[in-house]
Amino acid sequence: MQTLDAxxxxxxxxxxxxxxxxxxETEVARxxxxxxxxxxxxxxxxxxxxxxxxxxxxxxxxxxxxxxxxNCGACLHACQYAPPHEFAVNVPQAMAQVRGxxxxxxxxxxALGALYKRNGLTLSLALAAGLSLFLLLALQMNGTLWSxxxxxxxxxxxxHNLLVSLFAPVFLFAALALALGVRRFWRDITPxxxxxxxxPPAAGEATHDVLRLKYLDGGHGEGCNxxxxxxxxxxxxxxxxxxxxxxxxxxxxxxxxxxxxxxGWAAPYDLPSLPKILGAVGGVSLLLGTAxxxxxxxxxxxxxxxxxxxxxxxxFMALLFFxxxxxxxxxxxxxxxxxxxxxxxxxxxxxxxxATLPYGKFAHGIFRxxxxxxFAVEKRQPNPIGVGSE
Amino acid sequence: MxxxxxxxxxxxxxxxxxxxALCAALMAAEAGATVLMLEAAPREWRGGNSGHTRNLRxxxxxxxxxxxxxxxxxxxxxxxxKVTGGITNExxxxxxxxxxxxxxxxxxxxxxxxxxxxxxxxHVARTNAFxxxxxxxxxxxxxxxxxxxxxxxxxxxxxxxxxxxxGRFVAAYVGEERITAKTCVLAAGGFESxxxxxxxxxxxxxxxxxxxxxxxxxxxxxxxxxxxxxxLAHGADRxxxxxxxxxxxxxARAPLYxxxxxxxxxxxxxxxxxxxxxxxxxxxxEDFWPKRYAIWGRLVAQQPGQIGYSIIDAxxxxxxxxxxxxxxxxxxxxxxxxxxxxxxxxFMQTLNNYNHACRTGTFDHTRLDDCHTEGVSxxxxxxxxxxxxxxxxxYALRPGITFTYLGLKTDETAAVRFNDVPSDxxxxxxxxxxxxxxxxxxxxxxxxxIGTAFGRIAGTQAAKAALTIKEATHxxx
Numbered sequence: 001m002q003t004l005d006a007x008x009x010x011x012x013x014x015x016x017x018x019x020x021x022x023x024x025e026t027e028v029a030r031x032x033x034x035x036x037x038x039x040x041x042x043x044x045x046x047x048x049x050x051x052x053x054x055x056x057x058x059x060x061x062x063x064x065x066x067x068x069x070x071n072c073g074a075c076l077h078a079c080q081y082a083p084p085h086e087f088a089v090n091v092p093q094a095m096a097q098v099r100g101x102x103x104x105x106x107x108x109x110x111a112l113g114a115l116y117k118r119n120g121l122t123l124s125l126a127l128a129a130g131l132s133l134f135l136l137l138a139l140q141m142n143g144t145l146w147s148x149x150x151x152x153x154x155x156x157x158x159x160h161n162l163l164v165s166l167f168a169p170v171f172l173f174a175a176l177a178l179a180l181g182v183r184r185f186w187r188d189i190t191p192x193x194x195x196x197x198x199x200p201p202a203a204g205e206a207t208h209d210v211l212r213l214k215y216l217d218g219g220h221g222e223g224c225n226x227x228x229x230x231x232x233x234x235x236x237x238x239x240x241x242x243x244x245x246x247x248x249x250x251x252x253x254x255x256x257x258x259x260x261x262x263x264g265w266a267a268p269y270d271l272p273s274l275p276k277i278l279g280a281v282g283g284v285s286l287l288l289g290t291a292x293x294x295x296x297x298x299x300x301x302x303x304x305x306x307x308x309x310x311x312x313x314x315x316f317m318a319l320l321f322f323x324x325x326x327x328x329x330x331x332x333x334x335x336x337x338x339x340x341x342x343x344x345x346x347x348x349x350x351x352x353x354x355a356t357l358p359y360g361k362f363a364h365g366i367f368r369x370x371x372x373x374x375f376a377v378e379k380r381q382p383n384p385i386g387v388g389s390e
Numbered sequence: 391m392x393x394x395x396x397x398x399x400x401x402x403x404x405x406x407x408x409x410x411a412l413c414a415a416l417m418a419a420e421a422g423a424t425v426l427m428l429e430a431a432p433r434e435w436r437g438g439n440s441g442h443t444r445n446l447r448x449x450x451x452x453x454x455x456x457x458x459x460x461x462x463x464x465x466x467x468x469x470x471x472k473v474t475g476g477i478t479n480e481x482x483x484x485x486x487x488x489x490x491x492x493x494x495x496x497x498x499x500x501x502x503x504x505x506x507x508x509x510x511x512x513h514v515a516r517t518n519a520f521x522x523x524x525x526x527x528x529x530x531x532x533x534x535x536x537x538x539x540x541x542x543x544x545x546x547x548x549x550x551x552x553x554x555x556x557g558r559f560v561a562a563y564v565g566e567e568r569i570t571a572k573t574c575v576l577a578a579g580g581f582e583s584x585x586x587x588x589x590x591x592x593x594x595x596x597x598x599x600x601x602x603x604x605x606x607x608x609x610x611x612x613x614x615x616x617x618x619x620x621x622l623a624h625g626a627d628r629x630x631x632x633x634x635x636x637x638x639x640x641x642a643r644a645p646l647y648x649x650x651x652x653x654x655x656x657x658x659x660x661x662x663x664x665x666x667x668x669x670x671x672x673x674x675x676e677d678f679w680p681k682r683y684a685i686w687g688r689l690v691a692q693q694p695g696q697i698g699y700s701i702i703d704a705x706x707x708x709x710x711x712x713x714x715x716x717x718x719x720x721x722x723x724x725x726x727x728x729x730x731x732x733x734x735x736x737f738m739q740t741l742n743n744y745n746h747a748c749r750t751g752t753f754d755h756t757r758l759d760d761c762h763t764e765g766v767s768x769x770x771x772x773x774x775x776x777x778x779x780x781x782x783x784x785y786a787l788r789p790g791i792t793f794t795y796l797g798l799k800t801d802e803t804a805a806v807r808f809n810d811v812p813s814d815x816x817x818x819x820x821x822x823x824x825x826x827x828x829x830x831x832x833x834x835x836x837x838x839x840i841g842t843a844f845g846r847i848a849g850t851q852a853a854k855a856a857l858t859i860k861e862a863t864h865x866x867x
Contacts, residue, residue, distance in 0.1 A: 080648070
C-alpha cells in the first residue's frame with residue numbers, strides 16, 4: 001500500500017512531467033542497486049550482464065531487464081542477500097511482478113490490459129464463451145451434437161466459410177494486438193538499450209537464444225531451479241515440448257490453409273498427409289509439454305516468481321493442454337457419433353486460446369524475445385560504464 | 391551410498407558447516423567413513439562465511455579453463471609472503487598453494503561451477519577462479535553432494551565443548567547432548583562474530599576508545615568462537631594474534647552482520663580519504679586497489695572514532711564498482727563536508743592542499759600512472775587528480791571484519807596439537823587454523839584456498855584414523 005506521502009509525491013512528479021515508478025519498479029531498482037554492487041550471479045543469464053552496463057535503473061531499463069529475466073531461480077538460491085537477510089533480495093520475484101505490469105501496460109487496446117489482472121477469470125470466461133458458441137452453433141445448424149450422419153466431415157457440421165469468418169478476425173486481431181503492444185515496448189526500451197538498430201548477427205544470436213531457451217540452462221548447462229537449489233533440465237525440456245508442439249500444430253493449420261486455397265484439397269487430411277503428421281506430433285508434444293510444465297509449476301519453490309500470476313500461468317498451460325487433447329480426441333472420434341460434439345469442443349477451446357493470446361501468458365514469449373533482441377544489440381556496443389576494464 | 395541411523399555413532403564428526411567443514415565431510419564420506427556434520431546455524435543461514443565468498447586463488451603453470459596465463463607456485467608464495475610480512479608457515483603455505491592447483495576437478499565433481507571473472511574483477515582473471523553464483527552456490531552444491539554421499543547433517547547444532555582425553559577426541563556436546571565419534575574435524579570458524587571477544591582483543595586505545603565497538607562484521611553472526619575459546623583454554627596449541635584478521639573498509643551504513651561483498655567501497659584510489667577531523671592519513675594511491683583493499687580496514691580502525699570518509703568528484707563516477715548505498719552528494723566541497731558532519735575549515739584546508747599538490751600527468755587507472763602529489767603528507771603516489779569537479783560524493787567508512795586469524799596450531803596432517811604433540815583423532819580446518827598461513831594481511835581468494843586444502847586433508851586424515859580404529863576393533867572382536 002502506498003502511503004499518502006508517496007501518493008502526494010507521485011502526483012507532484014506527474015504534474016511536473018517526471019516519470020513515476022510503480023511499487024514493483026521501485027522494488028526492482030532497489031534490488032538491482034544491491035545486485036550491481038555484488039555481481040556474483042553474472043554467469044547465470046543475460047539479465048545480470050545487462051545490469052552491469054548501468055549505474056541507475058530507470059523505468060525503461062527496468063521493463064527491459066524484467067523481460068530478460070526467465071525466472072529460472074538460480075540467482076535466488078545463490079543469493080547471500082535473499083530472505084531472511086534484511087536486504088530481502090529476490091530478483092526472480094521482483095522481476096516477475098514488473099513483467100506482469102509490462103504485459104498489462106503495453107496491452108493493446110490499453111483498456112484490455114486489465115484482463116491480465118484477473119487472468120484466471122478471463123481465461124475461464126473465454127473458454128465458456130468459446131464452448132457455448134460452438135456447441136450452440138452446432139445444435140442450431142445440425143439439430144444435434146450426436147450424429148452418425150456427417151460422414152466424418154467437419155464441414156458437414158460447420159461450413160468452411162463460417163469457420164474462416166469466425167476464426168480469421170479473432171486470429172488477426174490477436175496478432176495485431178500483440179504486434180502493437182510489443183512495438184510500443186520496443187520503442188520504449190530501444191533508447192535505453194543503446195538506441196542502435198537491430199543487425200542481422202544480433203537478430204541471429206537472439207533467435208538462437210530464444211529457440212534453444214539458452215537462459216534456462218543455468219549458464220553451466222545443468223539447467224535451472226524448480227523446487228529447490230538443485231538444477232534441472234526438466235523445465236527447459238517441458239517448455240521445448242510445449243513450444244515446438246504449438247509450432248507444429250500451427251504449421252499444420254497453416255499448411256492446411258495452403259492446401260485448401262492453393263491446391264483446392266479440402267480437409268480432412270489423414271495419415272500420412274503432412275498436415276496430419278505435423279498436427280499429430282505437435283499435439284502429442286503439446287500434451288506432454290504442458291502436462292510437464294503444469295506439474296513443475298505446482299512444485300515450484302514458493303519464492304520463485306509472482307504468486308499472483310500463477311492462475312495466468314496455469315490457465316494458459318491448461319488451455320494449451322485442452323486444445324491439444326480436444327484436437328486429438330476429435331481425430332480419434334471423427335468417425336463416431338460424437339463428431340459434432342467433439343468438433344464444437346475443440347473449436348471452442350481453440351477460439352478461447354486465440355481470443356486470449358494478447359491478454360495472457362502467451363505475451364511472455366513476445367516480450368522476452370523483444371528484450372533478448374535488444375540485449376543482443378546492446379551487448380555489441382561498448383560498455384558505457386568503465387568498471388569492467390579496471 | 392551409506393545412510394546411517396542417527397543413533398549409531400559416526401566414524402567422523404565434523405563440527406562446522408562452511409566450505410572447510412563440507413570439504414572434510416565429503417572427503418571422509420568418499421573414503422568410506424560414516425559422517426555426521428553439526429552446523430550451528432539454522433538451514434537458511436548455513437555455510438558460515440563461505441556463503442559470502444566468490445573465488446579461489448589458484449596456482450597454475452599454464453592457462454586452465456577459466457584461468458588465463460600462468461600463476462606459478464613461486465609467484466603465489468611471494469604474494470603471500472608480501473601480504474603476511476613473513477608471518478606465515480612456508481611449509482603449510484606451499485601445501486595450500488600446490489593443493490589449489492589440483493582441487494578444482496574434485497570441486498566440479500561435487501557440483502561447483504566455475505566461470506570467467508566478473509566484470510569489475512578482470513584484474514584477478516589470472517590468479518582467481520570464480521564460483522558461478524558465488525559462495526552460496528558452492529555451499530548449496532556441497533550440501534547436495536554431502537546428502538547424496540550419505541553425510542548426516544544437523545542444523546541448529548552449535549557445539550560448545552569437547553570431551554578430550556590425553557589429546558584424543560572423545561565426544562562433543564551440543565548443549566546437554568553428548569555426541570561421540572571415532573574422530574573429529576573442527577571447522578567451526580573464527581571468532582569474528584563475537585563482539586565481546588573482539589572488544590577484549592583490541593582493548594582500549596590511547597584515546598580511551600574501544601575500537602572494536604565500531605567494527606562491522608562482514609559475514610555470519612554464527613562464528614562466535616565458542617569452540618575455539620574452549621580449545622585454547624584446554625591446552626590446544628595456539629597460533630596467531632587475536633587482533634589480526636581479514637579486514638576491509640566498508641560502507642558505515644552496512645548491517646552489523648552479513649553485509650558481504652556489496653558493502654565494500656571501491657573508490658578510495660580515485661579520490662582522497664579523510665578522518666573525522668577532516669585530515670588525510672594514508673596514501674590512497676599506493677598500489678592497485680585489489681592489492682590494497684585489505685589494509686584499509688586496519689587503517690580506519692586506527693583513526694579517531696574508527697571512521698573514515700572516502701571523497702570523490704564527478705570524474706570518478708562509473709570508474710569503480712557501484713556501491714550498494716548512494717553516496718552523500720553535494721555541489722560544493724564545503725557543502726559536502728557539512729553534510730558529512732566534518733569540520734568544514736580543516737576539511738577544506740586538506741582538500742585545497744591536496745588539490746594544489748596534484749601533479750597530473752596521464753591518468754590511467756589500469757596502471758600505476760604518473761599522477762601524483764608533491765609537497766603534501768601523506769603523499770598520493772598514483773591516480774592523484776584534483777577533486778574539483780562537482781557534484782562531489784562522500785562515503786563514510788567503517789572497519790569491516792571478515793574473519794580472525796587467531797586459531798589452532800597445526801601441521802601438514804591438519805592435526806590439532808597439544809604441547810606440540812599432534813592428536814591422532816582430532817583435526818582442524820578453515821578459519822580455525824588459517825592463522826598458520828595468514829599471520830596478517832590478506833590476498834583475495836586465499837581463505838577459500840586454505841579452507842579447501844585443509845578441509846580435504848582433515849577429512850582424509852579423520853577418515854583414515856577412524857577406519858584404522860574400526861579395523862583394530864574388528865580385529866580385536
